[in-house]
Each structure stands twice: as C-alpha cells, then as structure tokens.
Amino acid sequence: MMQTRRGLLIIISSPSGAGKSTLSKRLRIWDPNIEFSVSATTRAPRSGEAHGREYFFHTKEEFQTLINEDKMLEHAEVFGNFYGSPHGPVNDAITQGRDVLFDVDWQGGQQIRNSSLGKHVLSIFILPPSIPELERRLVSRGQDSNDVIEGRMSKARDEISHWPEYDYVLVNDDLDQTEDKLKTIISAERMRLSQQPDIVETVRRLNSEFEDRQ
Ligand code: ADP
Ligand code: 5GP
Numbered sequence: 001m002m003q004t005r006r007g008l009l010i011i012i013s014s015p016s017g018a019g020k021s022t023l024s025k026r027l028r029i030w031d032p033n034i035e036f037s038v039s040a041t042t043r044a045p046r047s048g049e050a051h052g053r054e055y056f057f058h059t060k061e062e063f064q065t066l067i068n069e070d071k072m073l074e075h076a077e078v079f080g081n082f083y084g085s086p087h088g089p090v091n092d093a094i095t096q097g098r099d100v101l102f103d104v105d106w107q108g109g110q111q112i113r114n115s116s117l118g119k120h121v122l123s124i125f126i127l128p129p130s131i132p133e134l135e136r137r138l139v140s141r142g143q144d145s146n147d148v149i150e151g152r153m154s155k156a157r158d159e160i161s162h163w164p165e166y167d168y169v170l171v172n173d174d175l176d177q178t179e180d181k182l183k184t185i186i187s188a189e190r191m192r193l194s195q196q197p198d199i200v201e202t203v204r205r206l207n208s209e210f211e212d213r214q
Helices: 020-030 060-068 088-095 106-113 131-141 146-160 175-191 197-213
Strands: 009-012 039-041 055-057 072-078 081-086 100-101 122-127 169-171
Touching: 009 020, 009 106, 009 146, 020 100, 020 175, 039 060, 060 072, 081 088, 081 106, 081 131, 088 100, 106 122, 122 175, 131 146, 169 175
Parallel strands: 009 100, 009 122, 039 055, 122 169
Antiparallel strands: 039 081, 072 081
C-alpha cells in the first residue's frame, strides 16, 4: 500500500535581514513541491517584486475586506503595514501531502500555531550571527532607505525575543550550512507521526498478520 503523508505548515520567522527570504528561495529550488504562501500586504512593492509572486499588494481598504470575508489564516500589523496569509491554498495543499512555507513574523507564527492546523506546524526561527552583521545585510540588500533600515533594526530586538516559541532556532552565519540544516529538519519532520495518517492502517495489518500466525 502506498503511504501518503500530510503536508507541513513550515513557518520561518526572523528579524528582517537575517536571511529568511534567501533561505526560502533555496528550499523551493531544493523541493519545488514546497508551496510558498504568498501573503497579502499593504506595503508598496520593492523593485523586482511582482503582484502574486512575492506578495499580493493591496490597499488598506482591500485588505480589510479580505479580513471581513474571513479569507485570512492570520494577519498582523508589521512596520506600520498590514500583512496576512490567505488560508485558501493551505488546506488543499496539506491534505494532498504538499508542504506550505510561510515567511511571517512572530504574530503570524503564534496565530498559525494556535489555529486548527496547529499540529501540522513546523516552526523555525532564524537568528543573525551578530547585530552589526544584521545591519550590514539590511544595507547590502539595497532595498530600503536609511529610515526604513533604522525602523527594522529597532524592531529586531522585539522579534528576536520570541525565539523560545519556535521548534528550532538556527543561527544563519554560513548560508550553505544553514540551508543544509533546514533541509535536514524538514526531511525529519515530514516523518513525524502527525504527518503519517496511514500508519494506523499499517499497524492494523501487522496485528492481523500476527493473528494469522496462530
Ligand atoms: P529577510 O528575508 O530575513 O529580511 P533576506 O533573505 O532578504 O532577509 O537577506 C538580507 C540580505 O542578507 C540579502 O542581501 C541576502 O543576500 C543576505 N544574506 C542572507 N543570508 C546571508 C548569509 N548567511 N551570509 C551573508 N549574507 C546573507
Ligand atoms: P517585508 O516587508 O520585509 O517583506 O516583511 C516584513 C515582515 O513582515 C517580515 O518579518 C515578514 O516575515 C513579515 N510578514 C510577511 N508576510 C507576512 C504575513 O502574511 N503575516 C505576518 N504576520 N507577517 C508577515
């Protein structure tokens, strides 16, 4: 009998600039079956970002309508903008055995963990190796003004304070090593008991085979 598995809801959080988008992209190259949860946001697109690929870009009014229509698995205000994960694609993906990757802040992590899908959550927190390196990465990304970078740095301490709520915490020093650790964690967690609904059938069959021996 073919064993099926349930998909995981993989939550990756970190202070802005620690490397979660870079790592998420690498994970999806490793396994293209991992679905990226494209969030809705009210922030303006950065250069190179496309509607429907990195984010669904909305006005505040449109975003409020999505909440009112109960289209969000979670939503939160981050850096003065609204962000949220649509729940539409999630249920189908995990019952069909596809993992969904969420790049959300700690508030999103808490809401997804406390949702009815909580037992399928794998949450990973990414720390920067140092605070000067975090700032260097934000500057080198070249996407934000000095004011925006300052805002992200002052939020970083608050975001980092939520590390104990996560299943795994990784320090993203060497990118290749962090990527390898993430792949190891995901590979193992896919075999977690909660992800193997058919295992009960296997044990039943083993038990009936015991009885056949008598
Ligand atoms: P986040 O999504 O957490 O805000 P990004 O993935 O955009 O962060 O990374 C911020 C910047 O740091 C990018 O320019 C990225 O290329 C770089 N970066 C990410 N991880 C590392 C690493 N381990 N070593 C050096 N630079 C990194
Ligand atoms: P950025 O503007 O740099 O893309 O994202 C800023 C912050 O918002 C990051 O910490 C990111 O994880 C968080 N974020 C992105 N999408 C969502 C979402 O759908 N929900 C929540 N709660 N946070 C999000």
